[in-house]
Amino acid sequence: MCPYIYTSSTINRQATDKQKMFIHKIAIVVLSLIPLGFALKPFDMVQFIVLVQASMVASFFFATVVIGLNWKRATGTAALWSMAGGVITVVMWFILDKPFGLNEVIPGVLVSTILMIVISFFTKPVPEDSLRPFFDDIK
Known part of the structure; x- marks a missing residue:
């Protein structure tokens, strides 16, 4: 979804596949930090x-x-x-x-x-x- 947002908006409509892949990798890292935060500080x-x-x-x-x-x-x-x-x-x-x-x-x-x-x-x-x-x- 992040590459779609990146290319469909005014950010970069002519993004190359390499740029889309880079954005996708960043999104995966960011989204993987959310469960890590829950693991480090668990809720009761x-x-x-x-x-x-x-x-x-x-x-x-x-x-x-x-x-x-x-x-x-x-x-x-x-x-x-x-x-x-x-x-x-x-x-x-x-x-x-x-x-x-x-x-x-x-x-x-x-x-x-x-x-x-x-x-x-x-x-x-x-x-x-x-x-x-x-x-x-x-x-």
């Missing part, structure tokens, strides 16, 4: 980890899957921002100790959905040729 409750992980997954994928598969106007850029915004909201909501007593999944999914819809309207629509295999009403 496994249930806590499972609940936060479930909230992150819900906020990460809900809008992207439900809206992205059913709405022709949804774009890839909106999906990326939606996923990032949902996860960041879950983390911030957890750090802020669940304001208003709401579980972190509720604001996470809400922010993710809003970002998906709003950013889709401000980005270039997906070409009809790309949508044709997924929607029967496009001729």
